Amino acid sequence: MITSAEYRQRICALRPNVYIDGEIVSRDDPRIEPGMNVIALTYDLAQDPQYEGLFTATSHLNGERINRFCHIHRSCDDLLKKQEMTRLYCRQAGGCIQRCMGTDALNALSVITYEADQFYGSEYHQRFLAYLEMFQKNDLCANCAQTDVKGDRSKRPHQQADPDLYLRVVERRQDGIVVRGCKAHNTIAPYADEIIVLPTRFLTPEEADWAVAFAIPADAEGVKLICRPTAFRPRQALDAPIAHFGDVESFTIFDDVFVPWERVFLCGERELGGHLALLFALSHRHSYTGCKPAASDVLMGMAALVAEYSGIADEDHVEHKLAEMIGVAELVYAAGIAAGVRGQPMRSGTYIPDVVFANVGRRHAGENIYREFEIVADLAGGLAATLPLEGDFLSAETGPLVAKYLMRNPAVSAENQYRCFRLISDTICSSMGGVSQIAGLHGGGSPVMESITLLKAYDLDQRKQIAKRLAGIRE
Amino acid sequence: MITSAEYRQRICALRPNVYIDGEIVSRDDPRIEPGMNVIALTYDLAQDPQYEGLFTATSHLNGERINRFCHIHRSCDDLLKKQEMTRLYCRQAGGCIQRCMGTDALNALSVITYEADQFYGSEYHQRFLAYLEMFQKNDLCANCAQTDVKGDRSKRPHQQADPDLYLRVVERRQDGIVVRGCKAHNTIAPYADEIIVLPTRFLTPEEADWAVAFAIPADAEGVKLICRPTAFRPRQALDAPIAHFGDVESFTIFDDVFVPWERVFLCGERELGGHLALLFALSHRHSYTGCKPAASDVLMGMAALVAEYSGIADEDHVEHKLAEMIGVAELVYAAGIAAGVRGQPMRSGTYIPDVVFANVGRRHAGENIYREFEIVADLAGGLAATLPLEGDFLSAETGPLVAKYLMRNPAVSAENQYRCFRLISDTICSSMGGVSQIAGLHGGGSPVMESITLLKAYDLDQRKQIAKRLAGIRE
Amino acid sequence: MITSAEYRQRICALRPNVYIDGEIVSRDDPRIEPGMNVIALTYDLAQDPQYEGLFTATSHLNGERINRFCHIHRSCDDLLKKQEMTRLYCRQAGGCIQRCMGTDALNALSVITYEADQFYGSEYHQRFLAYLEMFQKNDLCANCAQTDVKGDRSKRPHQQADPDLYLRVVERRQDGIVVRGCKAHNTIAPYADEIIVLPTRFLTPEEADWAVAFAIPADAEGVKLICRPTAFRPRQALDAPIAHFGDVESFTIFDDVFVPWERVFLCGERELGGHLALLFALSHRHSYTGCKPAASDVLMGMAALVAEYSGIADEDHVEHKLAEMIGVAELVYAAGIAAGVRGQPMRSGTYIPDVVFANVGRRHAGENIYREFEIVADLAGGLAATLPLEGDFLSAETGPLVAKYLMRNPAVSAENQYRCFRLISDTICSSMGGVSQIAGLHGGGSPVMESITLLKAYDLDQRKQIAKRLAGIRE
């Protein structure tokens, strides 16, 4: 395992292929730092003895102690620990810990490369294991680039006006393949070591070229990261941990990128493309049963704190709104526990979470994220949108007046009251707040996608049989 | 373990103290039979080898094989099995299996009698264990009488105009105590062997007389069961399993009932009264994480079946309503699993489910029961309320016309289509449907009660600390 | 205008063609009486001077004073008065006043017969006006039979395995037509004078035979009313107005029924069939903006009363649930007012309500009916399902005990407390409650139908233009 300093150094040494607002920038650009700070937590805290065995794991490849983000789940306990780890990290970051997507991609590949070899006699699994060993040894951080830009939603990949609207293989060479396309919504790509590419949906027989999975360094030739950074508002004097965090989203363009065969994990086996997509989604949705409860923890903490500061903590409607937030957090977390406890081993030995529980959990989180923001806004009142700016709070002329009039609970300092509202304002009334809402809704698949998965996975026939038996219907 | 025939025989031999609509009736009254049929399932199916170890358990008192409804949870696995058993039984009964309340009362007593002895040097636990051994040996079925009638809700027990509005000890004798009061909403009392009485809330120092727990035979002197039977509509010719089930609710009056000391499990230790009430509620709410998913299974089965028969199963809005029902069922079930997995042993060795998970699960069920009925009504259409009566379906004159016009899917017989709507109509458009809705909302404690429990049990301070740390607030 | 006694006498004189549970019954059958009692209100109260000009109107045909239920809306004020009248009547009946459907059918026919004559040179409008004059003069009560049984929902009328699954013309004679089919969910048919038949949907060119509208006496040859009566539970001694009300639903079979031309109002003009269906629905949905607020009034009244009796009226969660019910009632009512104020005259001179407002109002009612029942159940507690039966309340042996233990507010008599819970139990925990829920959801068209209507009627393009302008999109 490496230190966060080593991680930062390694990232900053990458070839500049990051674009922000019309310019190419190096990775030490200050707009990228807030995202990098989040990932740095996963290197720092993994060294903390109190998290030993939780934030770290033992590699099933070689018995080495590794960062759990590099680990393949080999038991139900691994699934439960990953969920618990995710919640703890996200509480630290005040939001998404961002590194899980690489873990989820590795786990999905560990299953499907094995299956591919069984079906097609290919050698993907050995390649993957070699890659994994290198990955674990170097404690790499990976972005997972899954979602294609998809063009016209009513058309399939091969029906699009431009076939590149789903990433595809445009050339097969002796030493590797050339791919073209664009993957959207790639959080962490500009501060990840690796980009792991997976298909985004089930594919038809015409669509073998779109059935491709591989890993490349984030600065590989032809990769262009069109980036949109978002961070919590910076501070002048009233520094706070939250102010150092952010994320960067990448619109990742693969402009005829060469991938050597040893980094190709699926290529043309279109029957498995959809399964790979689903397996990643499954694992990622299970991640959400860890991170979304942490997001609820943070929002709930703000809500409870501002209620306390404002002297309304005992009001009945306040209590019931807090109790509602508890319900969201813990139902989602419970669904993740159930998904872990009912996890199943695949033929490769990898454990995957229960599909139904992982999906009802993720969906419930997605269906409630806006409601959670609404409750915080409700309890905080309009000041979350109208809070005087920091300069006025600090100014010799207006500062004392602002402090005088911000006062709610005289036992709490004006600075702490200001800090409380500042945290809330930066979280729910900001670009970052918008990103959190949208990520909470769509990240890992929006509620509609979970419903579709559930309808496929659930045994509705069994329920119909129950109704038939009770009704006396025999067929 | 006894057979259902033995159970019926034993119940029918009880002294007549059941009143229905102004008359005293014996327990073989046909209005009681539908309820008894539900309990009979728990004797019949426990004999079925396929459920061995799930519907049965091993007594920790003497290693005997017993009905799991008589068992004290001695491990997390016991908690999980009890939940699973409950779901399976309720699918059979098309609703509440009714016998769990006795189990939940026994488990709560097993903890509190032990605690009482530790605090007060009393001998309740030995008494309880002797009672439990007798209970297990005879495979008894118990009602739990907890909810007092409570009078003016804004007043405490000792403040009521009539002190009997909460059941209390009115006399202490050498051989036992005399109690007076009334317990409401006592499902199964008229077809249970035993009535176990527990306190309903926390008690103040003035309220020692209300801190009383005991067990008595259901026909004990002074006990009057004012009963309200509800059953699914009876059938003329189109018999169906559902038509044999029902329940009977008792307004159970304790008109100066004597209880011998060996059946008294708490008497005056008011500090423990509330804990006992809560422990029963906790166990009972965990039961709901098993039974409510089964209620959802039944409703979902009806909804899916009628959608199939009507040719609308593939419509998007239908699918998403089914997916919503899946979410209700499985989030509640997941919460129960998490409550079981995170169960904790008490000092008596009894395992109790996690408070937070059990309560968010039960509450979610309660908050969605009307919505589930709404979805079934939505997919079934108006016919659930306007279905021609059985006599007209069977009549030589009108039968063929009714059959002709009921037809939806020509591949399904008119009788089966009729049976499907009949099941739905009897379930959602009937007195029984009203009982199911209200029981689904209030049984085991309504959502408001779970919110109150959650607010007490949840570590909101931890969440406030998270917010403070992110905000940079130091105190 | 006639008296209710004349109405009852006229109905009871009809030829027996009502079937209940396998038997043909005359219209003085006690199972029909509760429905008839509801309609009787509309004859009795129309005589009451305090409602003059509101429950009565002036015929535009001849200036006669008529029952407003027989009136064609000739102004926005007529629309507003009809809505207000409906709310007042439904408060009296404790639910649906039932007679509006005839009014809505007449209004729809008044428009479409005129349009048909304009398009096709037919003479429907004169026929209709003659019928209307007779209708008004005799103060008739009409059922509107619209909803066909519809068979396989994924198929159109002419695609059904049995063409009769939508009512159609099977023979055209010189003196009239012969029709065959079945209309479902026909409230009041067994105690109405007339049945007015309308098409149920838009029709394709192949479907001219299904484009038929007409009126016949309820006992016409070939008409068979397969009836399902539902009433509030009867009382033994504690009589109450609610106990006299109920409804009867008819599955109305047209077994080759002859209709003379003077009573045929559409026959083959398939382009207008759908418009007629929609116009009736529009008018009927506007009726719902009057009746559903009254249903809310009744439910809200129960909720507020039981909260008062139980001593919880000041609790915050109780108040906010009542405030939620106020919102449902008054948003729906407001939508009806807006629909009336923005009503438009058609070429026949009939005013029709605004489509968008009528539909958002009706839909909001439908989306909240289960929630309203849930709130009543929430505030009433479990006793709504477990209330001792009347016989036990009245019995010399158990009565005093039941009275003692039902007591909540000592200032309210036991009988009144019992009456309060009895009303609630009969309303929300009964077959009638199920009918109310389902009628509240589906009557006049379920929420899905209103959404479809809204999507057609609403100017979404205008909103897209607003967005485009703000975005700087020029095309």
Added chain:
Amino acid sequence: MITSAEYRQRICALRPNVYIDGEIVSRDDPRIEPGMNVIALTYDLAQDPQYEGLFTATSHLNGERINRFCHIHRSCDDLLKKQEMTRLYCRQAGGCIQRCMGTDALNALSVITYEADQFYGSEYHQRFLAYLEMFQKNDLCANCAQTDVKGDRSKRPHQQADPDLYLRVVERRQDGIVVRGCKAHNTIAPYADEIIVLPTRFLTPEEADWAVAFAIPADAEGVKLICRPTAFRPRQALDAPIAHFGDVESFTIFDDVFVPWERVFLCGERELGGHLALLFALSHRHSYTGCKPAASDVLMGMAALVAEYSGIADEDHVEHKLAEMIGVAELVYAAGIAAGVRGQPMRSGTYIPDVVFANVGRRHAGENIYREFEIVADLAGGLAATLPLEGDFLSAETGPLVAKYLMRNPAVSAENQYRCFRLISDTICSSMGGVSQIAGLHGGGSPVMESITLLKAYDLDQRKQIAKRLAGIRE
């Protein structure tokens, strides 16, 4: 009526008392301009002949043609026109038109100054009319400063640790009064001519000093506007109307401000303070029934447009989400119409909207604002949060690639697709989006406040009487 140029000039001539982030700025600061642009619309469009009589009105003081924002409602039609005007303006501004608060304050004062004179023999009304005439003549724009900062919410004004936490009179002089305090959430204060101050709540006998209402120029001595500007993201090259709009919120400090008597409209008549607060709230909530439907129009337009561009407009779930938005917009609008139609004249001749309808309308808007944003986010997908920045879209190097991969509907230009997502991103994923959500929730009073108002205004007793009558309860 003046032109927008005159308005801007007048505002920019005010004494600098605006503070932004620690600096005092003049009113031509670019951060204030987006707000001023919104108000400018109300001067420009009032000149447009197509809005004559709608955006303009006739002064009841002198028959002059005036801007309707300066008008006192003298009829139900005025109430309806004000609502309609508000919706039309807000569609232009893509959000809040901001100027209504002054109108609402004037209308409330027109009623209460009259009432005060009746009760106390004061001369407030004449003073007010003189002020109003000046206001109308100069076509002024007013901020209404109502919400006090309120300190500890569990304490009343006179119980606060610092009595200034509610604005109060600190000195009464012969020529006027001196006031001290701070009003929060004052949209438009830095670009308004006038600030009208009203009390925020009902007041007790000890609180006469807090019963004060007056108007002052926005740059009066002692007034300090601590401002927080928020605007839609600025554009580089892809200009768009939305990019020019924004708002500025002021934390308005009254640091011992002198107000001459002719501008004092209430001073010490504490019985009327609460009524004045409520009347302003009522009028402002009625304004919301105009502006919130426009906010829905804008959001709905975006949702419909992005669905069209993405090829998903015909998907069932998309349609039903749009239909849901229609429902929110039109129920709120209908409530405003009903409130106008049922408006009542006060003794001063001013018409006020119906309390119940105005409040159910405003509340429904507040309860759905987060849901509306959620739907837009749902239909737009993650790109609203991850859209490449404008510089990358315009760059020669990355622009063509971004354009290639943004393509959804080939018939729509890349620029227009980009513009569509840019609008959505700037609206729902931005600080401005946060402000819109919070203003939508709290502006004019949050849903909890409307519930409180409704519970006071609604005739629940009438509903209880309905229930009693049906139950047979006589008292």
